[in-house]
Amino acid sequence: xxxxxxxxxxxxxxxxxxxxxxxxxxxxxxxxxxxxxxxxxxxxxxxxxxxxxxxxxxxxxxxxxxxxxxxxxxxxxxxxxxxxxxxxxxxxxxxxxxxxxxxxxxxxxxxxxxxxxxxxxxxxxxxxxxxxxxxxxxxxxxxxxxxxxxxxxxxxxxxxxxxxxxxxxxxxxxxxxxxxxxxxxxxxxxxxxxxxxxxxxxxxxxxxxxxxxxxxxxxxxxxxxxxxxxxxxxxxxxxxxxxxxxxxxxxxxxxxxxxxxxxxxxxxxxxxxxxxxxxxxxxxxxxxxxxxxxxxxxxxxxxxxxxxxxxxxxxxxxxxxxxxxxxxxxxxxxxxxxxxxxxxxxxxxxxxxxxxxxxxxxxxxxxxxxxxxxxxxxxxxxxxxxxxxxxxxx
Ligand SMILES: Nc1ncnc2c1ncn2[C@@H]1O[C@H](COP(=O)(O)OP(=O)(O)OP(=O)(O)O)[C@@H](O)[C@H]1O
Ligand SMILES: [Mg+2]
Numbered sequence: 384x385x386x387x388x389x390x391x392x393x394x395x396x397x398x399x400x401x402x403x404x405x406x407x408x409x410x411x412x413x414x415x416x417x418x419x420x421x422x423x424x425x426x427x428x429x430x431x432x433x434x435x436x437x438x439x440x441x442x443x444x445x446x447x448x449x450x451x452x453x454x455x456x457x458x459x460x461x462x463x464x465x466x467x468x469x470x471x472x473x474x475x476x477x478x479x480x481x482x483x484x485x486x487x488x489x490x491x492x493x494x495x496x497x498x499x500x501x502x503x504x505x506x507x508x509x510x511x512x513x514x515x516x517x518x519x520x521x522x523x524x525x526x527x528x529x530x531x532x533x534x535x536x537x538x539x540x541x542x543x544x545x546x547x548x549x550x551x552x553x554x555x556x557x558x559x560x561x562x563x564x565x566x567x568x569x570x571x572x573x574x575x576x577x578x579x580x581x582x583x584x585x586x587x588x589x590x591x592x593x594x595x596x597x598x599x600x601x602x603x604x605x606x607x608x609x610x611x612x613x614x615x616x617x618x619x620x621x622x623x624x625x626x627x628x629x630x631x632x633x634x635x636x637x638x639x640x641x642x643x644x645x646x647x648x649x650x651x652x653x654x655x656x657x658x659x660x661x662x663x664x665x666x667x668x669x670x671x672x673x674x675x676x677x678x679x680x681x682x683x684x685x686x687x688x689x690x691x692x693x694x695x696x697x698x699x700x701x702x703x704x705x706x707x708x709x710x711x712x713x714x715x716x717x718x719x720x721x722x723x724x725x726x727x728x729x730x731x732x733x734x735x736x737x738x739x740x741x742x743x744x745x746x747x748x749x750x751x752x753x754x755x756x757x758x759x760x761x762x763x764x765x766x767x768x769x770x771x772x773x774x775x776x777x
Contacts, residue, residue, distance in 0.1 A: 402497065402528045405547055405577075411497070412504035412526070420446055420677050425721065428679045440716050443677045447712045450675045450705070451498065454668060457491065460484065460649050461499050464616065467647060468503060471614045472580060479645075481608045481615040483587070485622040486651035489702025489734070492618040493585055495651065499616070500526045500583050507580065515578055524548070524577035527613070531589040536596045537603050538563055544570040548577065571611060579613050587619035592626045601627065623648070654699035656691070656748070665699065666690050672704075676712055680721040689725055691752065695745040696728065696737060703737040 400407035420442040423431075431439060464482055471479045484492050507525035515521040529543045545566065546553045552561055552569055561569070574582070584604070591597040608615040622628045628648050654668065655661040669686040676685075686693065686708070697703035710731045711723045720727060732738060 403530055403543065403547055405522070405524050405527075405549060408500075408504075408526060408528050408547070409524070412501040413508075417446060417449060419675075422677055423679055425679045428721070443716060444713055446677060447675075447709050450672065451494065452668065452671050452675075454491075454701075455664065456651050457495055457498065460495050460651070461502070463647070463649060464499050465503075468581060468614055479608060479612075479614055481617065481646045483617040483619070483622055483628045483646045483648045484651070485619065485628060485648050487653070488620055488736075489700055490651040490653060491701050492620075492651060496583050496585060496616055496618045497528075500528060500581060503581050507578075511578070522577055524579055526581045526583065527574065527579045528583045528585070530585045531587055531619075533589055534594075534596065535590060535600050537599055538566060540600050540603060541566040541570045544582075545573060548573040571607075574611050574613055579611075581616060582607075582611065582613045583616045583618070585618045587617045587622060587627055588625060589619075590625075590627065617646070654694070654701070656694055656699070656751075662690075665694060668701075668704075669693060672708055676708070676723075678712060678715055678721045678723070682722065685723055689728075691748050692725055692728075692745075695748050696733070696741055698737055698740050698744060700737060703733050706733050707731060707737075 400410060402408050402411055420439065423439070428436070428439075467480055467482050484496055486492050504526045508523060511523055511525075513519075513523055515523050527544060527547050529540075529547060532539070532543075535543075541563070542553055550569060550573055552566065573579075590600055592601065604615065604617075617628075619627065628646050654665045656665060666687050669690055673681070673683070673686045693704065693707070696707055707728060708723070710733070711728050714727060714731065715721055715723055
């Protein structure tokens with residue numbers, strides 16, 4: 384993390400309604416950031432009456448559950464996305480480029496696209512206003528957000544877009560009598576009417592390119608991303624492997640390759656301890672989490688000093704790490720320990736992926752550390768040699 388990227392804030396994830404309705408999205412995007420609970424030292428904590436203590440603990444749990452770190456990766460993807468949005472906003476007559484965030488599970492894809500969408504929403508509302516007409520009838524909704532469900536048809540896709548805008552077609556049986564073309568038109572109208580410039584489509588991996596419906600929806604998305612004046616931003620797991628983005632696909636998927644050629648694809652990587660730089664980045668992440676925690680007996684270095692252990696527990700996956708720390712912090716509050724240490728974390732189980740790799744990784748890291756120590760000793764040994772000789776000469 385860079386200095387600027389380390390800023391943390393009380394993210395607004397968590398106490399949110401569905402982001403796939405305009406009300407839920409507006410609420411998420413416009414809600415002021417949480418304020419961090421005051422840090423009380425042990426005597427102050429012990430002096431709270433039971434009611435205030437319960438409220439203070441609840442505030443701290445909510446705060447911990449919603450920590451958002453503007454890591455280097457978050458910052459990097461946001462900058463690139465802002466470039467794409469800016470150029471799409473300016474050159475409205477040419478074909479728009481779309482963006483996709485393709486990364487393994489739980490590395491923060493939804494976090495990145497949602498926080499980007501939130502920033503974009505705020506920026507556009509600040510520039511243009513909350514309404515688009517003098518009578519204040521038409522809401523300005525710069526962002527539309529949908530999450531792809533298990534099986535999606537073209538009709539389902541349009542219904543989801545209409546559902547975001549609470550279009551009457553989704554309220555009753557109206558849609559049954561509406562032809563697919565009309566639903567498509569209505570969805571396009573919503574996007575235009577509310578001046579939506581960014582359409583976020585999360586969990587795109589649920590689209591199966593092995594089914595006719597999946598391929599049809601993918602084709603439709605391509606068409607929509609050309610047709611609408613909005614920029615499309617997709618997020619999902621293994622989008623390349625699934626033939627949802629990138630070139631080089633064969634057969635039936637070759638058409639898709641062309642389809643998605645204009646998509647700019649970004650990725651997120653797990654943290655690593657391989658080089659000095661990546662180790663520093665991991666420690667910097669831990670340091671920023673440490674700063675965000677509100678525990679009476681927390682001390683500087685509480686997490687950083689366990690950096691290798693925390694890596695072994697989480698395989699450098701930010702989702703697993705945040706889970707572990709959140710649960711650890713909750714337990715530290717509940718038990719009155721008010722600090723996180725290895726004994727406390729040892730007893731907390733997290734996701735299966737991280738738990739399975741834990742033992743193997745711990746052993747490998749121990750071996751690497753021993754080798755590093757050995758190399759250091761070997762390096763230092765020749766320097767000590769002349770000294771020893773001098774001594775014996777004397
Ligand atoms: N920058 C961040 N700061 C704080 N927490 C984060 C950050 N990025 C991810 N997380 C945490 O990691 C977890 C997974 O994040 P998220 O849901 O964004 O990942 P994802 O890649 O979309 O996962 P999935 O593949 O399951 O959709 C969440 O609990 C989230 O709070
Ligand atoms: Mg996600």
